[in-house]
Amino acid sequence: MNSIFKSLTSTRRLTFSFVIVIFIGSLLLSLPIVHYADAPSTTYLDHLFNVVSMVCVTGLSVVPVASVYNGLGQVIAMCLMQIGGLGLVTLIAISTYLLRRRMNLSEQSLLQSALSYDNNNDLRHYLFNAYKITFIIESLVAIVLLFDFIPRFGLGHGIFNAIFLAVSAFCNAGFDNFGDASLKQFALKPLVNLAVTTAIISGGIGFAVWMDLKKAIKHFIKDKPYRFSAFSRSLSNQTRLVLATTGILLLLGTALTWLIEFKNAKTIGHYTFFQQIMVCFFQSVTMRTAGFATISYLDTHSATNVLYMIQMIIGGAPGGTAGGVKVTTVAIAFLLFKSELAGQNEVTFRHRVIANKAIKQTLTVLIFFFTILTIGYLLLLEFEPLHDPLALLFEAISAIATVGVSMDLTPKLSQAGRFVIMTLMFIGRVGPITVLLSLLQKKEKDIRYAQTNINVG
Secondary structure (H helix, E strand, C coil), X not given: CHHHHHHCCHHXXXXXXXXXXXXXXXXXXXXXXXXXXXXXXXXXXXXHHHHHHHHXXXXXXXXXXHHHECHHHHHHHHHHHHHHHHCHHHHHXXXXXXXXXXXXXXXXXXXXXXXXXXXXXXXHHHHHHHHHHHHHHHHHHHHHHHHHHHHHHCHHHHHHHHHHHHHHHHCCCCCCCCCCCCCHHHCCXXXXXXXXXXXXXXXHCCHHHHHHHHHHHHHHHHCCCCCHHHHHHCCCHHHHHHHHHHHHHHHHHHHHHHHHHCCCCCCCCCCCHHHHHHHHHHHHHHCCCCCCCCCCCCCCCHHHHHHHHHHHHHCCCCCCCCCCCCHHHHHHHHHHHHHHHHCCCCCEECCEECCHHHHHHHHHHHHHHHXXXXXXXXXXXXXXXXXXXXXXXXXXXXXXXXXXXXXXXXXXXXXXXXXXXXXHHHHHHHHHHHHHHHHHHCCCCCCCCCCCCCCCC
């Protein structure tokens, strides 16, 4: 097995690792010992679907975690979400260090590019820091949640539920152990909203951004007098682009959700202004591949659901726990559009030219994503003719973007529909990474041809 694994390419090792984790996880969650005695009747395919969703940090589920899996089962679920949430970082680290396989320089460079890590320092140190950041943030979020959960659920269940939700939120998994209602019971709880959204954003901005922020903070502390401008200048353009795009998307998502829904009595119409903004902000954050819900998407306006689908497609930052096409991809596409309108020959950000290679990778990822989404959606329309086409599109986007929100459709899908969703979740998690890795591995061919003119538009 070791020799076979070593002979695989980086992309195949990544895919194979996900498959192995999913297979083992599905077997474990199928065992009667991890089920409640009075749990509803389930099949292996039900558990397989849930495990694919956990490992791919999606959050779609055909059977609720709280109804089927006991404490042991929920601990296994947390482990699966943690592995899936760390994704590339965890699995490549496992394949490298547990199998005692040393990286050559080309493989290390490849992994650094995939992780948005451009420092030549020890990669093992980077991975250690990624795990440390994960543990610290999840611990802090769990501690904050305890202030609400212990009075609500008691000491033991309160601690366990806080840890479960913290792991799920940071990994952008979207699973909870509260039943079918997701987080609707916490819609008006500022403390829970703050803790969960903080965890989602922290996991979604990427580990490279956290490393950069850590370095900038150290420089800021050492540099006296303290100047915010100095702190800002020490950040890389990658971090600037991620933070700026994330902030704009969250603000726009919150504002547009409020503008559409503030009179909707079925969602936020009866809340105070502060409560409305809190719910809208939570939804704007969770649509960035987290998958929690404090409102029902059956009650929201169609325009709101279309907005949510756009947010799901965008997703989070590269090198983190989020899915989607990534904010940097969308940002580069926007900058390309802007440069064309301005008549510029090059795409720039903060007076720096974005390499043509990055632009090509952006377009490749977008084409790949929408091609798979279109195929998946057409298959769902074929297999699920009785369901609402908009709800099916919502489900397909939620799956491939690894978000996990649903218009209460997932348990109603046929077996064929469930296999389509599982495939979309898997491709959505592994596909963009493997496509990018494939692009990074290809050697550029310096072949020049004569130009030709083709009219566009």
